[in-house]
Amino acid sequence: MGEELSVGFRFYPTEVELLTYYLRIQLGGGNATIHSLIPILDVFSVEPTQLPNLAGERCRGDAEQWLFFVPRQEREARGGRPSRTTGSGYWKATGSPGPVFSPDNRVIGVKKTMVFYTGKAPTGRKTKWKMNEYKAVETASVSTIPKLRPEFSICRIYVKSGSSRAFDRRPTEAYPIERNLPSNGVETLSRATISTSPETSHSGGNQVDLPVNASTSTQSISDMVDELSQPFWEWEQMNWS
Numbered sequence: 001m002g003e004e005l006s007v008g009f010r011f012y013p014t015e016v017e018l019l020t021y022y023l024r025i026q027l028g029g030g031n032a033t034i035h036s037l038i039p040i041l042d043v044f045s046v047e048p049t050q051l052p053n054l055a056g057e058r059c060r061g062d063a064e065q066w067l068f069f070v071p072r073q074e075r076e077a078r079g080g081r082p083s084r085t086t087g088s089g090y091w092k093a094t095g096s097p098g099p100v101f102s103p104d105n106r107v108i109g110v111k112k113t114m115v116f117y118t119g120k121a122p123t124g125r126k127t128k129w130k131m132n133e134y135k136a137v138e139t140a141s142v143s144t145i146p147k148l149r150p151e152f153s154i155c156r157i158y159v160k161s162g163s164s165r166a167f168d169r170r171p172t173e174a175y176p177i178e179r180n181l182p183s184n185g186v187e188t189l190s191r192a193t194i195s196t197s198p199e200t201s202h203s204g205g206n207q208v209d210l211p212v213n214a215s216t217s218t219q220s221i222s223d224m225v226d227e228l229s230q231p232f233w234e235w236e237q238m239n240w241s
Helices: 014-028 032-038 048-054 218-240
Strands: 067-071 089-093 098-101 107-118 125-136 153-160
Touching: 014 067, 014 098, 014 125, 014 153, 048 067, 048 089, 098 153
Parallel strands: none
Antiparallel strands: 067 153, 089 107, 098 107, 107 125, 125 153
């Protein structure tokens, strides 16, 4: 991990890669190499301005994005509401959570976008700090509702800007891909095909532009998203009342 990346190379996994590769490894127990790239941190207990310095080796010097594995909070595991409040403000959801689709149109996770506000709800001041939170789902059969894996989520933190970020511009349908993670932590691809589809085309919510696979009903996706979003909206209503 001490080796520097060659000029022109950056660590910019797509949301599909975050869910199907990195988060899957973490849900399976993780390892030191993965944690050097994406550390474990409760990002909701840290001020956003501190997060860049706490990022993994490949994101620490980045100016566009910082990635973290976020464990489920104890209060949430006991059935309570998750805390999204820091010392200076709070994270608030924008829009509705939505499913994330793989290039072959399978539901592989749920994405929630949040914005950081300074002050106290509901009169806080909106900032340019944003977060995409991803949670994986269990592989579901035709007759079952996709089940969320709540033990860990993976969060991409970034600052809103007027131009496209690299993870928005990057093509996603690079399949088939054989992935190898050598000792230096840099993922290598042995073969890939190129597509011009933007990453955001695989996200649900306000960005759905892919039809739902016949193996996953619209109702099952709706139920899955409701399962994720309900605790958060309950927490928001409590803080706004």
